[in-house]
Amino acid sequence: xxxxxxxxxxxxxxxxxxxxxxxxxxxxxxxxxxxxxxxxxxxxxxxxxxxxxxxxxxxxxxxxxxxxxxxxxxxxxxxxxxxxxxxxxxxxxxxxxxxxxxxxxxxxxxxxxxxxxxxxxxxxxxxxxxxxxxxxxxxxxxxxxxxxxxxxxxxxxxxxxxxxxxxxxxxxxxxxxxxxxxxxxxxxxxxxxxxxxxxxxxxxxxxxxxxxxxxxxxxxxxxxxxxxxxxxxxxxxxxxxxxxxxxxxxxxxxxxxxxxxxxxxxxxxxxxxxxxxxxxxxxxxxxxxxxxxxxxxxxxxxxxxxx
Amino acid sequence: xxxxxxxxxxxxxxxxxxxxxxxxxxxxxxxxxxxxxxxxxxxxxxxxxxxxxxxxxxxxxxxxxxxxxxxxxxxxxxxxxxxxxxxxxxxxxxxxxxxxxxxxxxxxxxxxxxxxxxxxxxxxxxxxxxxxxxxxxxxxxxxxxxxxxxxxxxxxxxxxxxxxxxxxxxxxxxxxxxxxxxxxxxxxxxxxxxxxxxxxxxxxxxxxxxxxxxxxxxxxxxxxxxxxxxxxxxxxxxxxxxxxxxxxxxxxxxxxxxxxxxxxxxxxxxxxxxxxxxxxxxxxxxxxxxxxxxxxxxxxxxxxxxxxxxxxxxxxxxxxxxxxxxxxxxxxxxxxxxxxxxxxxxxxxxxxxxxxxxxxxxxxxxxxxxxxxxxxx
Numbered sequence: 001x002x003x004x005x006x007x008x009x010x011x012x013x014x015x016x017x018x019x020x021x022x023x024x025x026x027x028x029x030x031x032x033x034x035x036x037x038x039x040x041x042x043x044x045x046x047x048x049x050x051x052x053x054x055x056x057x058x059x060x061x062x063x064x065x066x067x068x069x070x071x072x073x074x075x076x077x078x079x080x081x082x083x084x085x086x087x088x089x090x091x092x093x094x095x096x097x098x099x100x101x102x103x104x105x106x107x108x109x110x111x112x113x114x115x116x117x118x119x120x121x122x123x124x125x126x127x128x129x130x131x132x133x134x135x136x137x138x139x140x141x142x143x144x145x146x147x148x149x150x151x152x153x154x155x156x157x158x159x160x161x162x163x164x165x166x167x168x169x170x171x172x173x174x175x176x177x178x179x180x181x182x183x184x185x186x187x188x189x190x191x192x193x194x195x196x197x198x199x200x201x202x203x204x205x206x207x208x209x210x211x212x213x214x215x216x217x218x219x220x221x222x223x224x225x226x227x228x229x230x231x232x233x234x235x236x237x238x239x240x241x242x243x244x245x246x247x248x249x250x251x252x253x254x255x256x257x258x259x260x261x262x263x264x265x266x267x268x269x270x271x272x273x274x275x276x277x278x279x280x281x282x283x284x285x286x287x288x289x290x291x292x293x294x295x296x297x298x299x300x301x302x303x304x305x306x307x
Numbered sequence: 308x309x310x311x312x313x314x315x316x317x318x319x320x321x322x323x324x325x326x327x328x329x330x331x332x333x334x335x336x337x338x339x340x341x342x343x344x345x346x347x348x349x350x351x352x353x354x355x356x357x358x359x360x361x362x363x364x365x366x367x368x369x370x371x372x373x374x375x376x377x378x379x380x381x382x383x384x385x386x387x388x389x390x391x392x393x394x395x396x397x398x399x400x401x402x403x404x405x406x407x408x409x410x411x412x413x414x415x416x417x418x419x420x421x422x423x424x425x426x427x428x429x430x431x432x433x434x435x436x437x438x439x440x441x442x443x444x445x446x447x448x449x450x451x452x453x454x455x456x457x458x459x460x461x462x463x464x465x466x467x468x469x470x471x472x473x474x475x476x477x478x479x480x481x482x483x484x485x486x487x488x489x490x491x492x493x494x495x496x497x498x499x500x501x502x503x504x505x506x507x508x509x510x511x512x513x514x515x516x517x518x519x520x521x522x523x524x525x526x527x528x529x530x531x532x533x534x535x536x537x538x539x540x541x542x543x544x545x546x547x548x549x550x551x552x553x554x555x556x557x558x559x560x561x562x563x564x565x566x567x568x569x570x571x572x573x574x575x576x577x578x579x580x581x582x583x584x585x586x587x588x589x590x591x592x593x594x595x596x597x598x599x600x601x602x603x604x605x606x607x608x609x610x611x612x613x614x615x616x617x618x619x620x621x622x623x624x625x626x627x628x629x630x631x632x633x634x635x636x637x638x639x640x641x642x643x644x645x646x647x648x649x650x651x652x653x654x655x656x657x658x659x660x661x662x663x664x665x666x667x668x669x670x671x672x673x674x675x676x677x678x679x680x681x682x683x684x
Contacts, residue, residue: 140665
């Protein structure tokens, strides 16, 4: 297994390299630059700024420079948030996103799988239809609607929670953003689980288990769920990578100082180094989670081998 | 020889493909939720497409007197506010309102002033959205008092108006048109790229397949938000181009699905038969592989359309979507979410249309999946 992990990590290196290269040139070829503000800078100052950040050199020189620095884990200074390096910015804000994101993922996976199982066990009955209709609504309502509605009801109306801001990071402050972040994912997990669970409940192995007279709970949880959870695990990797690195919508609406906002603001401001930092961050998350999912997969499904 | 061979090769598996599709269609017609969704989608698309031609208000028509008017099935103006509106109009004309009466759809107002009143004062009255056809019917007191008659303009705002005084229902119809167009367009682009890429990759197999799938894997690792924003920046404000481009990055799942299908299809006898009859690889892909992937592809298309519509709403939330005065359902919802306390109808009505459209698309997709996948019934 160690060899498998090592080989996968090694094969991630060229992927990372290509990802960094593509995004470097994409953002550089985009029109505009980090210092093109609404009020144009005097040409001399502009030239000085460009020289200070080495933006006046040929693009390939900058590229080699950047790759060299990244290999030394130096992601450069931010162009917009002066006095901060990209590493500082990301490590300052990432914990907030991680905290909200991991709670949201726990709720989404736990709730979604439970809802999916209940719906599958009552397939084509009223409970199934109502749960799946709710899940479909959860899929279709944008989270910039869920956020304000939740905050209007529970913060402004009932005053059970605070409407925004990190506060002291307590229950009152984090409940609403966590729920708003979890709901659409919960809906997806519920639909996935229901689909694969219906199939698994019809499998011969489950029928055999029933024929042996095992209690229904054991049949469902141990035998059927073990097979049905595989598609859920597959979807877990991209979902976790996205949710844990923060959602720009949720962080904007609830004023969370997380890393999700940087994905959008950095690209819009052409904060080249910060953009690259976020790209590397999410690529690392995606690669690591894919690896973890493969390991879980192999543990759940004996047909999968490490090779 | 080749002509005859290709004719036989081309028509032989076709009846099988058709009957599979027909079977699926029959199963679909038995699924009441899916049929209801399809009918609903047809109706709402007709509303989005033809509604703006029939509806009396244009989506960019501004009614200055009706900014943020709540929705009502009764016609505006409500009569108790009319006298106030007339007094305002009189004030703008530097005259004072003597008396004001309403009789049915007509009004009669008396203006007085210190100096003789110019008969063109009616222009000030007509300028208000509420009054039409005003004319001077009587002059008295040496021109210092005039009597004006005209009709009250009855306007219906079944869903209210927005912050600029534009009819929300008209905007919803045009926005629905934009959202659906965007969803279908981007999906079509990703369909073309994904099917071609997946079929070629799966059919070629070996090293070509490895390299092509490696490219897909790398594109998966790029943050989607970043790609979308860079594309928006590249294509500026050209909305259609942005969504062609979004289709061009949404094809990854489609390529994977089609490749998987192709891998199993290319081992089937009819493909070997076609090859034995001398069809080129490209002909086999076009006539035998791609038509046989239609089931999963249709299912995925119905999943992709709502996904793109949601993505468009996300772009609108960031302010990168369609530009004013044009709008989309996503843009309307984003605007409504910002005004949720002052004008809740701006959120409620667009959300109903948005969720209903996407809900129907999803249910149709579920129905199609069950229809094309008989195991799952």
